[in-house]
Amino acid sequence: MNELVQVNMHEAKSKLSQLAERAWHGDKVVITKAGKPYLDLLPNVDTPRARKPRRLKGKIRMSADFDKTPGDLVDGLRAVYEALAVLMFPKPPQIPCGSGLARDGDPPFNNGPAISNGAGLAISGYSRLVGSRGE
Structure with missing residues (x-):
């Protein structure tokens, strides 16, 4: 626009x-x-305040052990975390050998290696479900 x-x-x-609308859209x-x-x-245009370094010096205190939990x-x-892991990854049911669901001589589910979720919590008993290569 920019009209006078x-x-x-x-x-x-x-x-x-x-007139206020016109001024807001660029008219003089x-x-x-x-x-x-x-x-x-x-139109009112906010101008950023100039930064004053050290203006809060001495007003903010931080303890020496602020980073220790x-x-x-x-x-x-x-x-x-462990309670949530149990809810999200429940243990699979044990299927005894010879039940018809597992072949005779197969180990039960919970004898396989543990699977770690990467956060320090190991979940055992999934080796038969994911295969021998961890797929």
């Missing part, structure tokens, strides 16, 4: 909303009084 719009004070009072709106430019209507919190999180 000049209006007198009386007209500006009655059309303030429309000048309000006149007695035929002479009196006011410029400009309390042991009871670690134990609590570990218990929650």
Whole structure:
């Protein structure tokens, strides 16, 4: 747009909303009084405040052990993690040899190697389900 719009004070009072929209979209709106430019209507543009280094110096304190996690919190999180792992990865049922579902001589499910989920929790008993190569 970028048009120059000049209006007198009386007209500006009655059309303030429309003039504000035009100013917001880039038009230069000048309000006149007695035929002479009196006011410029400009959109409000936030200007970022200049950064003052060290303005909070001495106001923020951090303990020397801020990066050490309390042991009871670690134990609590570990218990929650293990409970979720049990819910997400329940143990498969044991199928005894000779039941018709496993061949005679096959070991039961829970005799296979453990599978680790990468977070330190090993889940045993899945070797027969995923195959001998860990697929």
